[in-house]
Amino acid sequence: MILPALVVGVVASLLFLGVSAAAEQLQHVLWRNLPDALGVGRYSVLWMLVMLTATGVAVGLVVWKVPGHAGPDPATTGLDAPVLPPAVLPGLLLATALMLAGGPSLGPENPIIAVNVGLAFWLGRRLIPRMPRALWPVLAEAATIGALFGTPVAAALVISEALAGRQLKGALWDNVFAPLVAATAGALTTTLVGEPSFDLHLPAFGLPDWGDLLAMLVIASAAALLGMAAVLALPYVHGAFARLRHPMLMLPVGGLVLGLLAAVGGHLTLFKGLDEIGELAADPDGWSAGQFATMTVVKLAALLVATSCGFRGGRIFPAVFVGVALGLCAHALVDAVHPAVGVAAGVLGVLLAITRQAWVSLFVAAALVASSTILALLCIGSLAAWLLVTGRPQMQLREDGTPVR
Incomplete structure (x- = not known):
């Protein structure tokens, strides 16, 4: 073989x-x-x-x-x-x-x-x-x-x-x-x-403390709940586009909606998001909490619309952008939240909700911050987030439009 x-x-x-x-x-x-x-x-x-x-x-x-x-x-x-x-x-x-x-x-x-x-x-x-x-x-x-x-x-x-x-x-x-x-x-x-690289080159993370543990649990859980909001909305948004019946209606209308969302969230919310998270991470303090929150919600909505209207693509990379923006939003709101902890927790929670691939979620979150000391925190955060997503609908539909569980 x-x-x-x-x-x-x-x-x-x-x-x-x-x-x-x-x-x-x-x-x-x-x-x-x-x-x-x-x-x-x-x-x-x-x-x-x-x-x-x-x-x-x-x-x-x-x-x-x-x-x-x-x-x-x-x-x-x-x-x-x-x-x-x-x-x-x-x-x-x-x-x-x-x-x-x-x-x-x-x-x-x-x-x-x-x-x-x-x-x-x-x-x-x-x-x-x-x-x-x-x-x-x-x-x-x-x-x-x-x-x-x-x-x-x-x-x-x-x-x-x-x-x-x-x-x-x-x-x-x-x-x-x-x-x-x-x-x-x-x-x-x-x-x-x-020559790809997933390391965002965030500020170095040292030994975790109790505050980092609390931040991991709170942010990972919030990210999982945010991701589940998109998961639960998928059958309804998909059904709305399906009523248009023809791809020459569904996809142009979906593209127009995505353009309107980009007008709200800015150009960083376009594309798959891999290059864009590098731009966000290069200056974690370069945007306000409100701007990070806007990009988080817009990107998640864009992911939902693009999936529903028929564009051919996957959901992992844009979900990573959502998690990164959410984690940096937490850092902007509470300066004590380390950027690496916020990003890792946000990515972990969103990916668990969107993909239900626990190992991949852990791996991607750890790879983005390139820190071995954060692994224990990620494992604990994954347990809390998993309780919120397991057994619930997935972001994937059957042929009849009902969600896979």
Whole structure:
């Protein structure tokens, strides 16, 4: 299994990097070159309204006319992607690239995982038919998660969590060995080619004290409740857009709403949010508590709208922005709250509510602040936040519009 896993890992990472690079180049054209040539402010209210509505039109055309209709409704999908027919994958890639460039608040993770799973399954079972068919999607998912986060640790945690409820043959490490090889290959390829970094370079956090523990519990719980507000609203917002019936109505209207939200929250609430959190963290005291709170609420609303109206994308990266903004809002309100504690707690709580992936939530929160001393606080905070989200609806719908539990 080692050689196929290595190949899947490298190919999955290169596809992710290729789509991201193409979207970034298009983003520069749409948000820099074009407004400069027209003499319009890059992030003026007018340009944000025009660009987001136009992105809705472009993605709507792909969903309407391209074979496969860019895959299933994104509100019904998660990290565990279905195996899509090969004919669906080009349209899904195109819709994802247009979304990433145009500014809606979604990340690349769900559609990129779906494309890699479809490609690995379709090619793998033809080139190496003796390999178990069910292994190819697992390898592709692990490889893509490793590529997305630049480390195989996140993939190992996701796969381990997925296997927790199954009857396994042999040791756990035997079952995760091949996926971990794929994840390592994907992560190394991304690291060598793209040089990603999740460290926000926040002020160094020393040894925790009782105040830090209290801050972790309060902020993580508040973040989980805030995330649950979006989760509970999803069926209703999704249902409202579904009444429009046609993608050429749903997506342009959704783009217009996203433009109006961006006019309120500012340009930092656009796009998937990964670059934008770096800008926030570079100056934790550069915005007021009210500004951080506005960005938090607007970004969460934008995530909800983009998911509901049909834009193809994932929810992890914009949810991270929501958690970072909330944590820095707590720091701005109470100066005694360390920025690293606020950010880690905010990201942890929001991701637990949005994803229900406990290990990934812990990993991402810890990776952003790059502090081993905060791990104990994060574990305690996760227990409090988990009590608020477990057993409740998830931010994923069934085909009939009811929430997954």
